[in-house]
Amino acid sequence: MAYMARDERRGQIMNAVxxxxARERLAAATVRRIAQALDCSPGQIHHHFSSADALRAEAVREVWCRLEPQFVALLHRLPPRERLVTMLSGCCSAFADEIGPVMLVAERLWKEAWDIRREPAVRESIAEGIGKMRDEIIQTLQDGMHAGIFPADMDVSRLSLVLIAATQGYDLLAEIGAAGELGTDKAAYVEELLRKEGL
Incomplete structure (x- = not known):
């Protein structure tokens, strides 16, 4: 493998990851596998990433970084309440034609990262993702307040956490097979949640 500047080599590694x-699964992003794909030694990968966990965590970040500008731009075409429902319920089918397979990869990657969230590096990337989601929810709530759609006296910081906690709780119940007892799918659950919060 020819010499490259550090940033250039890191970019090449991330492209391979x-x-x-995208083709396989997050678990396939091992140091040895990336080294094989780039025809280099595992040591060259370890020079940039201390472990496979760090490599996988960076993969989660990188896929979302590549998707985020397009996804956020599409979200902002929606009115605030519809934007909240879309973000909180994961109903991105309206964007399927515009985002395509990248969104499917991102959704799968998020689920896989969630499954291995106890790994410190992966947990950190999940926390960053939830932080970005919270920022977008706060922005959406503020947009709705300014448009006169949402109550002007909302505590958007607290409400953003309530909404995230409720929807993540729904996902946990779905994971263990108990969400069906709520008698509704996630989008309807989010709609009901927003109504109860006065939105």
């Missing part, structure tokens, strides 16, 4: 994760 994203490509492997």
């Amino acid at each position: 994203v490509e492997i994760v």
Whole structure:
């Protein structure tokens, strides 16, 4: 493998990681596998990433970084309440034609990262993702307040956490097979939640 500047080599590694994760699964992003894809030694990968966990965590970040500008731009075409429902319920089918397979990869990657969230590096990337989601929810709530759609006296910081906690709780119940007892799908659950919060 020819000499490259550090940033250039790191970019090449990340491109290989994203490509492997998109084709296969997050677990396939091992140091050895990336080294094989780039025809280099595992040591060259370890020079940039201390472990496979760090490599996988960076893969989660990288896929979302590549998707985020397009996804946020599409979200902002929606009115505030519809934007909240879309973000909180994961109903991105309205954007399927515009985002396409990248969104499917991102959704799968998020679920896989959630399954291995106890790994410190992965947990950190999940926390960053939830932080970005919270920022977007706060912005949406503020947009709705300014448009006169949502109550002007909302505590958007607290409400953003309530909404995230409720929807993540729904996902946990779905994971263990108990969400069906709520008698509704996630989008309807989010609609009901927003109504109860006066939105």
